[in-house]
Amino acid sequence: MSKTLFDKVWDTHVVKKIEGGPDVLFIDRHLIHEVTSPVAFLGLKTRGIKVLYPERTFATADHNTPTINQHLPVADPLSAKQLKALETNSNEYGISYWGLGHQKNGIVHVVGPEYGITQPGATIVCGDSHTSTHGAFGAIAFGIGTSEVEMVLSTQCIMQPKAKSMRINVTGKLGFGVTPKDVALFIISKLTTSGATGYFVEYAGEVFENMSMEGRMTVCNLSIEMGARGGMIAPDKTTFEYVKGREFTPKGEAWDKAMAYWLTLKTDADATFDKELTFDGSTIEPMITYGTNPGMGMGISNHIPDAEDVEGGVTTYEKSLKYMGFSEGDSIVGKPVDFVFVGSCTNGRIEDFRAFASLVKGRKKAANVTAWLVPGSHIVEAQIKEEGLLDIFIEAGFTLRQPGCSACLAMNDDKIPAGKYAVSTSNRNFEGRQGPGARTMLASPLVAAAAAVTGVVTDPRTLIHELELV
Ligand SMILES: CC(C)[C@H](C(=O)O)[C@@H](O)C(=O)O
């Protein structure tokens, strides 16, 4: 029988099928962070259970960590407590722990791939919704709840009903200034935030085939924002080149064996999906959100839609615009910007900083803008320095912070003040997401750069020539 990529990875991991119930799935890699693991460990302790495969579990501190002065003790008592708990639990159960100040520390969805923990054909879970990021490698990766974290720690398995399948094809070539973030925001704007609920999505087509691993991670990361359980892309040459030689990837004969499996990981030509959608990539513009969910996005040259033209309740829509301080029919270009945030597991990778640098190079940060450039990991931070991007940033009036989730969700010191506008490369623009009362416009690193140097929402294509992009 023909199979999709998802079927192939799923089927090889089923330990047990429960008649009329969920499948019991073996989990290859389990990532944990300080927010969703403490209660799971407490459960283990109470029941006197061990972690079954500590070598398959990896811990990093990211959500509650400060992004300056990381050498100093964490000032916020609650954050300090969470971080300490992760350290103590990891040490007690023999789990690799990459805490604050550790060379390998960074956002869980950035460091996993960097160290080769993320591999094609694997099953990967984490008590975190953006675990979908790892699907970029052709892995089945999804977020789980705290009680499931406990289940995986103790059994290395999880009970899961098999999701429905959806394939999203994006054909053709992307226009100048259009990045993977724009592709994802475009898809979410078409599907809405619940359009893929109950589905596991495979992204296919020329646009994804030509995309870098960083770009694919950005797209898969955002799958969750349209309600999908996860997203994945068939592994190819780009994937194998990225994965090869990383610390936790197979070496020698084991590599050849792994490759033999990985090469089978594509959807069979005659396999069918429960739902299939196709978009023309050449029609996508640089995107920006104007509302309070990631589906409220549009091409940057557009005007904010009228309530009657959008799906969903008019009241919710109006409430959303009111929160943002925007009106129907407004042009988004020219809207004031107070903060620019480049970072997160969506856009905190080297390519994102290259894109930002290519636009701010030779320009100056706008005086009214506070910019937080936050690398997703120490590897990204080091690369920014090595490639001379930091020099470009400093010359243009920017500084670089230290790795962490930062203003993506403001569980740390990096909070956008109430009422202020932020152009943010992160993934969620919910009310208060970046700080109580903060107003978020989600966009790509290029759009963020254009805002950072002009002080208002600006179409990056008006500032930069095609050839200037790295
Ligand atoms: C804290 C964590 C549970 C949460 C998630 O699951 O996504 C966070 O990472 C987020 O981005 O909102």
Ligand code: SF4
């Ligand atoms: S960077 Fe943001 S989305 Fe990613 S794990 Fe951290 S808080 Fe969640």
